[in-house]
Structure formats: structure tokens, C-alpha cells
Amino acid sequence: MEEQKDCSEIRSEQMEESTGKSRFTSLPLECVTEIISRTSPPDASRMSVVSTDLRFAADSDAVWEGFLPKDFQSIIAGAAGSSRAEVQSKKELYLRLSDEPILIEGGLKSFSIEKRSGKKCYMIAARALTIEWGDTPMYWKWISLPQSRFKEVAELISVCWFEIRGRINTCLLCLKTNYAAYLVFNSTTETYGFEYHPVEVSIGIIGGRISTQSVYLNPSKTQTRRFPVVPRRIGRFNRGLTQLMGLQASVPAGGNCQHPKKREDGWLEIELGEFFNEGGDEELEMSVLEVKAGNWKxxxxxxxxxxxxKDRA
Structure with missing residues (x-):
């Protein structure tokens, strides 16, 4: 709070002393740089437009390198070719990483930073997830979409047993930070089978405490009435029977289950849960399951x- 107050006072002082230098800008450049580096990225950005005297210090590499993750160089070194564009300054690198995720680990993960804090963000590509029946063309198909950051995405053809799992090592995440995991997906005109039954999502350390909840994957907060379960034969055939046998009237979704939200990039996301990273070298696992209803999806x-x-509530 004191740092934020200091920044406000500095800005006010600069505005009031338009005809002369303030005591702050009269300090040696090294001192000004050190002070700004102890604030935050939003503070440094605001201070860079207060005056030309402050801009040089506020935009310096010494300030913005401190806002980047300590291991940013090794992460960038492992980025895919097209993700390793040249930047002119650490501030430019910071802003680029917050706006444009880079592909790492052979394109199986993306890395970015949260613009407000500089903390690490990752997305695990569908190809790096464990998808039950994912390599069986009858049930899942791998396609390319221009709006995806990854080379391939997984399209669900038809399954009864819907199971997706992903893992990430906690050593990759920022210490003493609360994280949330999100399934990033989209629906199509063929989406079916998620209207009535929620899916079970979870997050937790393997062998440790697991947090579980139920959510809906259908974007709308309405659902169709429950339909009879038909024999598990050929997916699309059964889906057609289910549609014919089921009642299609919409009714309000019950309970407090979450529904997906639209992202700025056009995709949908649903939160799988939260995890506070205490440190260590452990495997964090996230899962999405619907294996009880017996209907085709x-x-x-x-x-x-x-x-x-994610800020803690």
C-alpha cells in the first residue's frame, strides 16, 4: 500500500511542479530506477508517462527485467522458431509475453505472463493431455484450426466415456501463488449430450488432496430434459436414436454448477478448480470426467x- 501511495504522490508532485524538477527526479538515475523497480508493472507504466525525466528510468531494462520471471531466458530459449521474435527492450518483451503466448516444449505447451503481475501462465495443448480413446478415429479426430495457438486440436466425434486429464509440475509455477486451471474448448453445431448431465472436474497434487466439483460444458444455462439411455453401439447412430427418443423442451439448469464463459480469444473456458503453489517438485493433475450417465456425447x-x-476469494 505504501508503494502505491508513493506512486500517487510522485505523479501529483510532477503535475504540480511543471516549471521545475521535483525532489524525486532530482535523485540520481540509479536511485530512481531502484525505487520504480520496487513497484509493479502497472505503476511503472503509469510513471513512464508522467514526465520525460521519469520515462527513461521507468522504461529501462533494469526495471522491467525485475518484473519478468527469473527463469524467463531459459523459457524463451526453448520457444518454437516463430515464437522467438526479436524485441528491443525488456519492457517490450514483457508486454509481448503478456499479449502473445509463445509455444514451448515442441509446441505442446504455451507460455505467457499475467500483465498485472508478471506471473507465469501455461496452457497444455490437447496433444499433451491424456484423452481416453483420443487415438481412436471413431471417437476423436485431430484437426487444425487457424484460431488455435496449437498445431492440432481434438474434436469429439462420439463417446460415452468422456475423460480428459492433464499434468504440470509445480516447479514450473510461481511460488506462493494461487492458480486456477481451465478447460479451453469450443462447441459446434454438432455438440450434443452435455445439456443435462454435468461433468466432474478436479485439481490436486497426485497422491495428495484433490478438489472436485461439478460443472456444465454446454454454453447455455438451459438444458434439455433427461433422455433414455440407449445401447452403446455406433456413436452417431445412438446419438440419433437418443435425439428421437428424448424430450427436447428446454428447462432452467438447476443447482449452482458453473457454465462456460466466453474468452477474449473467442474460445470457451470452464474452471476446473484452484491450487495454491507452496513450492516443491510435485505433479499437479487436472481432470474432466463424465462416465456415469451412459449417454453419447x-x-x-x-x-x-x-x-x-487467480486472486483468492
Whole structure:
């Protein structure tokens, strides 16, 4: 709070002393740079437009390198070719990483930083997830979409057993930070089978405490009435029977289950849960399951699972 107050006082002082230098800008450049580096990225950005005297310090590499993750150089070194564009300054690099995720680990993950804090964000590509029946063309198909950051996404053709799991090592995440995981996906005109039954999502350390909840994957907060379960034969055939036998009137969704939200990039996301990273070298696992209802499901397109910081409630 004191740092934020200091920034406000500095701005006020600069505005009031338009005809002369303030005591702050009269300090040696090294001192001004050190002070700004102890604030935050939003503060530094605001201070860079207060005056020309402050801009040089506020935009300096010494300030913005401190806002980047300590291991940013090794992360960038492993980026895919097209993701390693040249930048002129650490501030430009910071802003680019916050706006344009880079592909790492052979294109199976993306890396970015939260613009407000500089903390690490990752998305695990669908190809790096464990998708039950994912390599069986009858049930899942791998396609390319221009709006995806990854080379391939997984399109659900038809399954009864819907199971997706992803893992990430906690050593990749920022310490003492609360994270949330999100399934990033889209629906199509063929999406079916998620209207009535919620899916079970979870997050937790393997072998440790797991947080589980139920959510809906259908974008609308309405659902169709429950339909009879038909024998598990050929997916599309059964789906057609289910549609013919089921009652299609819409009714309000019950309970407090979450529904997907639209992202700025046009995809949908649903939160899988939260995790506070205490440190260590452990495997964090996230899962999405619907294996109890016995109905056929189809039409979702899975881009991946994103892990990013989230303020604690």
C-alpha cells in the first residue's frame, strides 16, 4: 500500500511542479530506477508517462527485467522458431509475453505472463493431455484450426466415456501463488449430450488432496430434459436414436454448477478448480470426467488446459 501511495504522490508532485524538477527526479538515475523497480508493472507504466525525466528510468531494462520471471531466458530459449521474435527492450518483451503466448516444449505447451503481475501462465495443448480413446478415429479426430495457438486440436466425434486429464509440475509455477486451471474448448453445431448431465472436474497434487466439483460444458444455462439411455453401439447412430427418443423442451439448469464463459480469444473456458503453489517438485493433475450417465456425447473441440494466477476469494 505504501508503494502505491508513493506512486500517487510522485505523479501529483510532477503535475504540480511543471516549471521545475521535483525532489524525486532530482535523485540520481540509479536511485530512481531502484525505487520504480520496487513497484509493479502497472505503476511503472503509469510513471513512464508522467514526465520525460521519469520515462527513461521507468522504461529501462533494469526495471522491467525485475518484473519478468527469473527463469524467463531459459523459457524463451526453448520457444518454437516463430515464437522467438526479436524485441528491443525488456519492457517490450514483457508486454509481448503478456499479449502473445509463445509455444514451448515442441509446441505442446504455451507460455505467457499475467500483465498485472508478471506471473507465469501455461496452457497444455490437447496433444499433451491424456484423452481416453483420443487415438481412436471413431471417437476423436485431430484437426487444425487457424484460431488455435496449437498445431492440432481434438474434436469429439462420439463417446460415452468422456475423460480428459492433464499434468504440470509445480516447479514450473510461481511460488506462493494461487492458480486456477481451465478447460479451453469450443462447441459446434454438432455438440450434443452435455445439456443435462454435468461433468466432474478436479485439481490436486497426485497422491495428495484433490478438489472436485461439478460443472456444465454446454454454453447455455438451459438444458434439455433427461433422455433414455440407449445401447452403446455406433456413436452417431445412438446419438440419433437418443435425439428421437428424448424430450427436447428446454428447462432452467438447476443447482449452482458453473457454465462456460466466453474468452477474449473467442474460445470457451470452464474452471476446473484452484491450487495454491507452496513450492516443491510435485505433479499437479487436472481432470474432466463424465462416465456415469451412459449417454453419447459429441461435438466439442478441445484446445487445452490453461493454468493461470487467480486472486483468492
Amino acid at each position: 459429441c461435438g466439442l473441440i478441445i484446445q487445452g488446459i490453461e493454468i493461470r494466477p
